[in-house]
Structures are given as C-alpha cells and as structure tokens.
Amino acid sequence: MTTTIGQRAGLDTIPAYRQGAAPKPVDGLAPFKLSSNENPYPPLPSVMEAVAGAVSGIHRYPSLAADALAAAIADEWGITAGNIAFGAGSVEVASQIIHAVTNPGDQVMFAWRSFEAYPILATVAGAEPQPIPLTPEGGHDLQAMAAAVTPRTRVIFLCNPNNPTGAVLTAAAVERFLDAVPSDVLVVIDEAYLHFNDHPETAVGVDLFRRHPNVVVLHTFSKAYGLAGLRLGYAIGTPELIAGLGKVAIPFAVTALAQEAGLASLRAGKELQDRIDVLISERQRVYSGLLAAGLPVRPSGANFLWLDTGIHTAEVAALFEANAIAVRVFPTEGIRVSVGTADANDRVLEIARRAGRLLLRQH
Numbered sequence: 106m107t108t109t110i111g112q113r114a115g116l117d118t119i120p121a122y123r124q125g126a127a128p129k130p131v132d133g134l135a136p137f138k139l140s141s142n143e144n145p146y147p148p149l150p151s152v153m154e155a156v157a158g159a160v161s162g163i164h165r166y167p168s169l170a171a172d173a174l175a176a177a178i179a180d181e182w183g184i185t186a187g188n189i190a191f192g193a194g195s196v197e198v199a200s201q202i203i204h205a206v207t208n209p210g211d212q213v214m215f216a217w218r219s220f221e222a223y224p225i226l227a228t229v230a231g232a233e234p235q236p237i238p239l240t241p242e243g244g245h246d247l248q249a250m251a252a253a254v255t256p257r258t259r260v261i262f263l264c265n266p267n268n269p270t271g272a273v274l275t276a277a278a279v280e281r282f283l284d285a286v287p288s289d290v291l292v293v294i295d296e297a298y299l300h301f302n303d304h305p306e307t308a309v310g311v312d313l314f315r316r317h318p319n320v321v322v323l324h325t326f327s328k329a330y331g332l333a334g335l336r337l338g339y340a341i342g343t344p345e346l347i348a349g350l351g352k353v354a355i356p357f358a359v360t361a362l363a364q365e366a367g368l369a370s371l372r373a374g375k376e377l378q379d380r381i382d383v384l385i386s387e388r389q390r391v392y393s394g395l396l397a398a399g400l401p402v403r404p405s406g407a408n409f410l411w412l413d414t415g416i417h418t419a420e421v422a423a424l425f426e427a428n429a430i431a432v433r434v435f436p437t438e439g440i441r442v443s444v445g446t447a448d449a450n451d452r453v454l455e456i457a458r459r460a461g462r463l464l465l466r467q468h
C-alpha cells in the first residue's frame with residue numbers, strides 16, 4: 106500500500122539548494138573541483154590531531170554554548186561570548202536569524218545575484234524574499250536597496266565580498282547605507298570570505314557592529330579555515346539577538362569535533378595565514394591571466410573569480426567540463442571559478458586562453 110504524505114503549501118515552489126558539481130572524469134587529466142569556493146588544501150595536521158583527540162568523547166553531547174570556542178573567538182574580536190551564536194555552518198546561522206526576526210509575510214532583502222541560500226532560507230521561514238538587482242559591475246546597489254525598504258522589511262543581507270561576483274563593499278558605502286535604513290531593520294553582514302578580502306577600503310563587519318546595534322555579522326570556518334566538511338559558523342551580534350538565535354537553533358547542531366577543530370584552527374593562526382596569502386596571490390595571478398586571455402573577469406576580494414560570460418556561458422562552461430574542472434555555472438549569466446592549488450589554476454588559465462580565442466572568433 107502506498108500513502109502520499111501531504112506537504113505544506115508552497116513547498117513545491119521552493120528550489121532545493123544546489124551543491125557545487127563534482128568534476129567529470131577525463132582520461133589523462135587530474136580532476137579539480139572549483140565549484141564550491143572550498144579551501145583546496147587538506148586540513149592542517151594540528152587540526153586533524155585535535156579532531157582525532159575529540160573522537161573518544163563522541164558518546165557525550167557537545168557543549169551547547171561551545172564555551173571554549175566562544176571564549177577564543179571573543180578574545181580574537183574583542184567582544185564577549187554573549188555576542189556570539191553558533192550554527193552548523195554560517196548558513197544555519199543565517200537561517201536562525203531569519204527565523205528569530207521575521208513574522209510570516211515579512212520581507213528579507215538581499216542583492217541578486219548573491220548567495221543562493223538567501224531566498225531559500227527566507228521562503229522556508231515563511232518570509233518573502235526581496236531581491237534587488239546588482240549594479241552592472243556586479244556590486245550591491247545600496248541606493249536601490251535603501252529605497253526599496255518597506256515597513257515589512259525586517260532583515261537585509263549584505264554579502265561582502267559578494268558571492269558569486271566577488272565585489273567588495275566599502276566601509277563608507279555601508280555606513281551611508283546604515284544611516285539610510287531604519288534602525289529597527291536588522292542588517293546582516295555576511296563575511297564568509299573575509300580572510301581573502303584585502304581591499305583597502307572594505308567594510309569590516311565587526312567595526313560596523315560596534316557602532317550600529319542593528320548590525321549582525323556572519324563568519325564561517327568553511328572557507329579560509331578549510332573546515333567546510335565539519336560545519337561551523339557563527340554570528341556576532343547584540344546579546345538580545347544572540348539569545349533569540351539560541352532559541353530557534355537546533356540544539357547540539359554544532360558537534361564537539363567541529364568545536365575542537367575551530368579552536369585548533371584559531372591556534373594555527375600563522376600556518377593558516379600563510380595558506381590564505383598564497384590563495385590571495387593565486388587569485389591575483391588567475392585574475393591577470395583571465396584578463397590577458399580576453400575573458401570578462403571581475404576584480405574579486407574572495408577566493409573565487411566571476412566570469413561575466415552572459416550568452417556565451419554554455420560554451421565556456423563546456424571547455425571547463427571537457428578539461429576535468431568543475432566550476433559553478435549560472436546559465437546565460439556567468440561562471441564562478443574558485444581559486445585552487447597552483448596546478449588547478451594553471452589548467453584554468455590554459456582553458457581561459459582557449460575560451461578567449463573562442464569568444465574572439467564570435468565577435
């Protein structure tokens with residue numbers, strides 16, 4: 106006998122989150138996955154040791170408040186543990202924020218295109234997504250966003266640098282935006298790619314939080330710290346907001362292994378920073394190579410680059426696929442390529458030269 110379980114109204118209209126594709130195998134070529142903005146390096150030995158050491162305790166629940174990690178992060182940023190809420194990745198914290206702040210029918214604003222989870226999380230929480238188109242350069246149109254705030258707008262996501270375009274928001278522009286937005290609207294500054302952002306004028310979430318209580322900052326251990334598979338992210342906000350996030354969070358979603366890995370990563374500061382520095386310089390090398398190949402690449406403050414290939418997206422994407430490189434393809438819009446190890450990046454540049462010739466022939 107089969108039974109059909111009815112699902113809540115509207116669920117069939119919500120898109121499922123799409124994971125970055127795996128590379129298609131090609132004979133004679135090492136595959137590279139550059140489709141999820143992951144750290145291409147394996148975990149540091151000290152982090153693996155910390156995780157292995159915590160395995161013997163996994164018959165116990167983890168610390169609900171992740172107190173040791175909270176103390177270390179508080180110390181790093183000059184805040185208190187009461188300013189920090191954790192989740193299984195910063196995407197889970199983003200979901201907590203929407204659940205804690207919006208009532209059904211309230212609006213959640215974000216630039217579009219940006220991180221694909223924002224509209225999904227908003228809709229799942231019963232809120233209405235308010236996407237505001239990016240500028241032609243791929244940045245947030247902060248004027249348009251401020252002008253689009255309605256009495257129902259409760260939460261605004263600013264993604265700095267923006268995924269997938271890599272555009273950086275300057276401190277001055279975000280200050281102006283915060284002055285223009287009502288102070289009872291929560292502004293989330295999602296800094297998933299913070300460590301790769303070397304823009305001299307960038308907005309810095311924690312600085313803005315110190316001056317504006319309606320700012321909450323999202324950080325993750327998935328990108329620069331290379332812990333995407335362990336799921337660990339956090340918010341920095343006012344104690345009142347943080348207490349609210351704790352109420353809507355799934356209890357114990359942040360495992361003891363993740364907490365230990367996070368602590369060990371904070372202790373490995375210099376080693377991790379060296380890797381980050383290499384990735385930043387590789388990003389610059391790939392950016393210059395893509396430009397030289399004639400591809401429409403945007404400056405980026407993150408560990409990925411955006412190719413504005415528009416109607417040529419499918420042809421360029423096919424070249425990556427045929428050469429065992431998985432990238433994130435946005436049909437008819439563009440392609441996001443994560444910065445990988447030097448050999449992966451060399452392959453990207455080879456493909457770029459071919460793609461550049463292909464595009465040239467079509468003009």
Ligand SMILES: Cc1ncc(COP(=O)(O)O)c(C=O)c1O
Pocket residue numbers: 141142193194195196197220264268295297324325326327333336337338
């Ligand atoms: C802008 C942005 N925010 C948040 C996340 C979520 O990261 P995680 O849930 O792994 O912390 C991502 C992941 O790609 C991202 O690009």
